[in-house]
Amino acid sequence: MIFEVMLVVLCLALGGMLKGATGAGAPVLAVPALAAFFDVQTAVVLLLLPNLFANGWQLWLYRRELPENRFLLPFVAAGIAGVSLGTWMLTALRSETLSVGVSIVVILYIAFRLARPHWKLSMPAGIRLATPAGFLSGILQGASGISAPVSLTFLNALQLGRPTFIATVSLLFMLFVAVQIPALAWAGLITVKLGLMSLAAVVPIFLAMPLGGMLARRLSPAVFDRLILGFLGLLAVKLLFDALG
Structure with missing residues (x-):
């Protein structure tokens, strides 16, 4: 039991390091890791309060760096609509199905990052794609707790400056959580015990986020990125093995 708790704390800390280093992405690491020890539903619930507080704090820090409304509003609004559908999928599908889904999502994310590391989008194209990208991001967030395969890849492709990138993803993820909490509570997935565990998470x-920022300044972005992708790959394989074994 103590060993499992230590592993969970380590997974959360690694997620915090990733967020501190990149400004986003803690669920990309933490959800597959937690799902490997619990299940997808529990992993999503445990990350609710950490996501809410971390993204709220980052949004406050970078609130003056938000992009123009004709991009931001459809992206965020469509994302909120997608979360509602994804949350229903989380409550309706079997845990094994969701585990396989998370594994496939993470593997596709890794494959895309490796195959198209320099993929770019212009802002006019980003404005046109903001609604479908936001909607797909919301579905993934609601169903698996991970929207990064769409949201982060899409925003990275726009080559937003770091402050604008952080402000945008922080607003998006904070609103995602704000929609998920009442939906998951209504569905009976949030218990007092899980709520306290989420608060403890x-x-x-938060303690690991400054460490992630320090590591990002010392390691080259390419090295740090490959380390994270490799760890994600191992977690995805473990999830598939547990779900299909």
């Missing part, structure tokens, strides 16, 4: 993530 805030601590390792």
Whole structure:
């Protein structure tokens, strides 16, 4: 039991390091890791409060760096609509199905990052794609707790400056959580015990975020990115093995 708790804390801390280093992405690492020890539903619930507080704090820090409304509003609005559908999928599908889904999502994310590392989008194209990209991001967030395969890849492709990138993803993810909390509570997936565990999960993530920022300044972005992708790959394989074994 103590060993499992230590592993969970380590997974949360690694997620916090990733967020501190990149400004986003803690669920990309933490959800597959937590799902490997619990299940997808529990992993999503445990990340609710850490995501809410971390993204709220980052949004406050970078609130003046938000992009223009003709891009931001459809992206965020469509994302909120997608979360509602994805949350229903989370409550309706079997845990094994969701585990396989998370594994496939992570593998596709890794494959795309490796195959198209320099893919770019212009802002006019980004404005046209903001609604479908936001909607797909919301579905993934609601169903698996991970929207990065769409949201982060899409925003990275626009080559937004770091402050604008952080402000945008922080607003998006904070609103995602704000929609998920009442939906999951209504569905009976949030218990007092899980709520307290989610609150406790805030601590390792917040403590690790400054360390992630320090590592990002010392390691080259390419090296750090490959380390994270490799760890994600191992987690995806473990999830598939557990779900299909």
